[in-house]
Amino acid sequence: MTAAEDTAGPTPRFNFAAWLSRYGTLLAFLLLIAFNVIATPNFLSLQTLNVNLTQVATIVIVAVGMTLVIATGGIDLSVGSLMAIAGAIAPMILLGAIAPTTDPLVVLPLAFIVPLVVAGLLGWFNGFLVTHYSIQPIVATLVLFTAGRGIAQVMTNGNLQVFKNPPFQFVALGHVFGIPTQVLIMIVVVAAAAFLIKGTALGRQILAVGGNEKAARLSGIPAKRVKRFVYVISGVLAGLAGLIVVARNSASDANLVGLGMELDAIAAVAVGGTLLTGGRANIIGTLLGACVIQLVRYTLLANGVPDAAALVVKAALIVVAVYIQQSADRT
């Protein structure tokens, strides 16, 4: 023990399990790319890149919020339903169903702001249930998971809303410097969250609350406020993803928008190497995790394996990722 305590620098001992848990996702990502370069025709094209990135963008955006929630030791099952609500409100505003106007100068900002605010408030409600009534997060967010989609269906009478509004749809279909807007949004969200965790006091407090809530509280950290904050962020990001999805489809179906998204997001977080027990947040890992899942699916599809089989591979990936995490923790 003394030998270790006297050394000045970090002890350079190599631990394969720890290394794998840290870089495993990146390794898998690179291996998948290498495999596709060799095996999949036309893989190295801008089109392939765009297809994959646009498909992964919404998952990443939601998964970033999920990463923050999971870092506090919670989980947010309601993200898919919040996407449906945000995705239902925006077309209603654009089509003049809420306010009696379709003046673009009025409805366009409202079509962005109102859904995001509503999603944020619903996120706050999740946080309120968790902090005020000490309800377990999985149960607390089950409330909106169930009720949220119902609310979206009631708002739209269960009808498909079809719309065409190029300025609004720019969030999904537009390009900035040749990069799809939604990919750009994804990058901004990832960068902002990574900075939040690494560089800000709030980020460290999120990890402290997840790592040891009692210690955090005794250190003067407003643990409840921190928790409510992450649920709000998760809600807003889910709302944003909902807007992108309906903009991409030129249609909003409350039954389908964000369906199963909570599981995709949790899978991305798990594969990305964030502990589901809280206390850690690996935002870049989540990005890579989502990319790996997407790329596996793409690889299988491009090589003639049906989508249903891809689900099994996805499940296997999650098992492997969690196994690596745990074996790294044991050493």
Next chain:
Amino acid sequence: MLLSMTGINKSFGDVRVLTDASLQVGPGEVMALIGQNGAGKSTLIKILTGAYSHDAGSIEFQGADVRFGSTAASQAAGIATIYQEINLAPNRTVAENIFLGREPRRFGLVDRARMQADARTVLRRFKLDIDVNRPLQDFEAATRQMVAIARGVTQNARLLILDEPTSSLDEREVAVLFETIRTLKADGVAAIFISHRLDELFAICDRVTIMRDGRTVAVSPMKDISKVELVRTMLGKELAAFTAKKRAHGDGEGAALVGVENLGAGVRVRDVSLTIGKGEIAGLAGLLGAGRTETARLIYAADRKERGAITVDGRETNYVAPADAIADGMGFVSEDRKIEGIVPEMSVRENMTLAILPKLQKAGIVDKAAQRAIVEKYIAALGIKCSSPEQPIRELSGGNQQKVLLARWLCMNPRLLIVDEPTRGIDVGAKAEILKLLRSLADEGLSVLMISSELEELIAAADHVTVLSDGLSVRRLASEDITEANLLSAMAYQEVPA
């Protein structure tokens, strides 16, 4: 010999933690295992129980060469470990905990009646007459510990490993525990007893194995070794006596910083009054359950007070949360480092600056340079041993973790530091160091409220001591009145004869 471990070597990466360590225990023998934090005790025990595997050496248990692949395997072979942090299911009943995983069955179903009857029988052996159908969490620490031991006994354990078993027990409970160990000893059950309380070792153990720097440095019958010799062998040097110098005005006559009057909340704190002067170490004594920690938590607003008044600098406080107390210059080092102190995943640097973070930010962004300066200053000032500020705090020894937690508050430049059992689970050398540190901080003007179960610690360090009994502040002792006899008689105040 029941157990014979010889020539045990173990490295983690390139760090050697055990070198030719050995441990022998005879049947029905109680073996003390002592050493400073980091001496290799817990690693040796973990190798024995199969939690770690050894690099070299041999283990013989009940005459056979063994190498347990898991803790389950060592349990099945008859080794039961009772940990500091008790490994039971708090929300299951006492009976369920005792028979967890091997419930008596009848027609394939759990035979609850038999399970309860068996549980009662085994607990009665330890003179414990409790309702075995109540959840374990309803009982105090000592009872939970007995249940853990009872669980080991019903597994036909031949060897009990007791890791700091008395750290959360009061004297009466310790007596009950020792009685239990003697009962088991008569049945030929051996025990390895790990404790930092030397008096207890002399009271219960037959022999002692002393470890230092990963080696077994001495084995001796308890009766052939003196306390001083024991400590000297353990530390490898003469123990610097920690008779910290008291303040000249150390009788509470200095200007009061904190005044507590008729404080109360619930049944644990009924009526507590005390004062803490500027630059004083005020002791808070009492038996387990007397309301010491609860009182401190009320002062710090970790819990809400229901009655009474707390004044700081003459002004009455109305804190809502610890954050308010912190803003007013208070700090709180809790009793249980693992549960309420450290954030295990985080580094030394982040743990140390957890409380000061709000002051280290500019527009929400942490000022890394200022943070590093603070961390480096306190690592040097308190002599914290870590490989780097980035080392996860969970890898540090207990004493060093405690120093990081002290630094968490010292960097805030507080007026009052509340320390709850500041030397619990810390080796003798580090104990003296922490007490000296508190003394020198008090000399610089910091007020300290020190909760301690160790009388000699209070006698050595406190300027005055308030004794609590059953939620009441029953006595205040100053300077030379702080003696073992006075403290004990005050603690025993109003104790209802059983």
